[in-house]
Amino acid sequence: MKELFPLLAGDPELVYLDTAATSQKPKSVIERLERYYRTENANVHRGVYELSEHATRAFEEARRSVARWINASDKEVIFTRGTTEAINLVASSAGHLRLSPGDEILLTVAEHHSNIVPWQIAAQRAGAKVRYIPMTGAMRIDLDAARAMINPRTKFVALAHISNALGVIHPIREVIALAKKVGAWTLIDGAQGAAHLAIDVRELDCDFYAFSGHKAYGPTGIGVLYGKAEHLNAMPPYQGGGDMIERVTLEGSTWNELPSKFEAGTPHIAGAIGLGAAIEFMASLDLPATLAHDRALGVQLLEALTDFPNVKTFVKPGDDWIGIVTFAHASIHPHDLAAICDASKICIRAGHHCAQPLMEVLGVSATARVAPALYNSRSDIEAFLKALRKAEQLFA
Amino acid sequence: MPAGPQADWKELILDHYKNPRFFGEPTGWRWDAEEHNRTCGDHVHVYLSQADGLASLMFTGAGCSLCIASSSLMCSLLQNVDLETSRSTLGQFQRVWDQGAPNEAAETWQLIAALRQYPVRSRCVRLPWQALQKITEVWAGESLV
Numbered sequence: 340m341k342e343l344f345p346l347l348a349g350d351p352e353l354v355y356l357d358t359a360a361t362s363q364k365p366k367s368v369i370e371r372l373e374r375y376y377r378t379e380n381a382n383v384h385r386g387v388y389e390l391s392e393h394a395t396r397a398f399e400e401a402r403r404s405v406a407r408w409i410n411a412s413d414k415e416v417i418f419t420r421g422t423t424e425a426i427n428l429v430a431s432s433a434g435h436l437r438l439s440p441g442d443e444i445l446l447t448v449a450e451h452h453s454n455i456v457p458w459q460i461a462a463q464r465a466g467a468k469v470r471y472i473p474m475t476g477a478m479r480i481d482l483d484a485a486r487a488m489i490n491p492r493t494k495f496v497a498l499a500h501i502s503n504a505l506g507v508i509h510p511i512r513e514v515i516a517l518a519k520k521v522g523a524w525t526l527i528d529g530a531q532g533a534a535h536l537a538i539d540v541r542e543l544d545c546d547f548y549a550f551s552g553h554k555a556y557g558p559t560g561i562g563v564l565y566g567k568a569e570h571l572n573a574m575p576p577y578q579g580g581g582d583m584i585e586r587v588t589l590e591g592s593t594w595n596e597l598p599s600k601f602e603a604g605t606p607h608i609a610g611a612i613g614l615g616a617a618i619e620f621m622a623s624l625d626l627p628a629t630l631a632h633d634r635a636l637g638v639q640l641l642e643a644l645t646d647f648p649n650v651k652t653f654v655k656p657g658d659d660w661i662g663i664v665t666f667a668h669a670s671i672h673p674h675d676l677a678a679i680c681d682a683s684k685i686c687i688r689a690g691h692h693c694a695q696p697l698m699e700v701l702g703v704s705a706t707a708r709v710a711p712a713l714y715n716s717r718s719d720i721e722a723f724l725k726a727l728r729k730a731e732q733l734f735a
Numbered sequence: 736m737p738a739g740p741q742a743d744w745k746e747l748i749l750d751h752y753k754n755p756r757f758f759g760e761p762t763g764w765r766w767d768a769e770e771h772n773r774t775c776g777d778h779v780h781v782y783l784s785q786a787d788g789l790a791s792l793m794f795t796g797a798g799c800s801l802c803i804a805s806s807s808l809m810c811s812l813l814q815n816v817d818l819e820t821s822r823s824t825l826g827q828f829q830r831v832w833d834q835g836a837p838n839e840a841a842e843t844w845q846l847i848a849a850l851r852q853y854p855v856r857s858r859c860v861r862l863p864w865q866a867l868q869k870i871t872e873v874w875a876g877e878s879l880v
Binding site: 408670673674675678681689690691695698704733734 | 749770774775776777797798799800802853855856861
């Protein structure tokens with residue numbers, strides 16, 4: 340697989356184990372971006388010349404690819420800068436529409452800051468309250484607690500499809516069903532989910548699904564918000580500018596139809612087209628086999644870590660786990676471990692993974708995270724273990 | 736770069752991490768400042784105590800080896816010092832961090848210069864110095880009154 344990824348093919352010594360932060364990019368995506376800038380570059384939805392028409396067709400074809408991939412209609416696919424902007428859009432715009440004083444927004448304690456802070460801002464503005472579903476000791480969502488917490492005041496339920504820090508696939512179908520009983524709108528943070536699982540938003544019946552291109556083999560700076568058309572039509576615009584208007588007068592403006600209503604200004608055209616290429620790449624994969632591969636590498640690491648008495652892990656493997664291994668070491672700070680790995684050209688993540696509330700639940704301020712992907716092999720895990728042993732010698 | 740083989744300064748830095756100097760909250764401290772590293776949650780709390788117009792620093796906190804070693808080295812440099820020394824030490828840290836330490840500089844500065852080997856972790860190293868900057872500003876404001 341490494342041969343499909345120019346950065347990895349060009350540096351065979353590099354061991355990249357930080358795919359949960361961003362994936363490496365396949366050659367096909369890089370070449371598609373280059374082709375766009377070399378031969379197709381023009382602004383979209385504006386020009387009356389052929390080059391602009393061509394760019395517009397390529398941009399809208401990328402939207403259709405996304406829509407087909409997640410089983411949505413084209414107008415329900417909003418291009419954003421990434422998952423973060425997509426969640427902010429919903430929290431702000433749908434928050435304006437739906438939140439009143441005393442209403443509740445339900446999240447989990449394991450969320451990425453991007454799925455906490457926008458809701459806190461929306462709640463503060465509306466006088467609403469954010470509540471958090473706890474985790475069980477096995478670091479799974481406590482569904483009994485969720486059942487008890489969801490009530491008629493709950494207006495939004497937002498949670499990750501897959502936890503970025505734990506690698507656990509959350510039971511989103513169950514949570515969506517609970518939310519529906521009280522009429523709450525559901526948002527799924529698919530930053531990790533869209534990179535590992537086939538997504539069918541109709542089958543999930545979520546109200547919104549957000550994901551980033553860069554974690555799913557695509558470019559940085561491009562992401563997607565899927566939203567049910569009836570909701571997007573009812574929501575006020577998030578940003579004003581070109582493209583999102585139907586008519587502007589000095590007295591006021593009217594809004595364009597979906598999806599343009601939520602795409603103010605010149606979009607990231609190349610990014611969207613690159614994301615289309617990334618989806619083609621993912622469509623060429625056997626996703627269940629890829630997930631099994633990642634999980635097997637995670638199991639290899641977890642089993643090896645049982646020989647390190649100072650290492651504490653937090654998640655047991657299961658079908659609801661994608662192979663991400665997060666751990667704390669009794670005498671090595673995660674930054675120090677990451678630096679020692681870096682000296683051996685091994686890239687791992689160290690820190691709170693933008694999930695500080697979860698770190699509190701885990702009882703640590705930071706952890707090290709190894710996130711294997713399709714281009715990793717057993718030898719990459721062995722290289723990491725060698726670096727860990729070296730760190731233990733140094734910090735013993 | 737410090738004199739001597741790499742292994743020596745690595746050991747000395749590790750020693751400051753494992754056995755930090757001036758670690759703890761002093762009784763009767765006059766000013767304090769706390770800094771957090773937003774990428775990892777590490778934190779350093781620096782305290783300044785005064786006696787006869789001279790100041791001494793101590794610190795508490797939790798962090799990686801570079802953060803703790805940097806705090807320990809900083810406090811080692813600032814014992815029984817006046818405001819001007821505190822200011823000039825801050826300036827000296829910036830110069831050493833930007834350019835390295837001259838060969839004739841004291842070992843403490845050589846060790847601080849050695850931390851430049853880890854440029855991606857500058858936030859870890861700078862954390863206690865940012866706290867010192869805040870404390871020194873308060874001290875300077877007070878001395879104007």
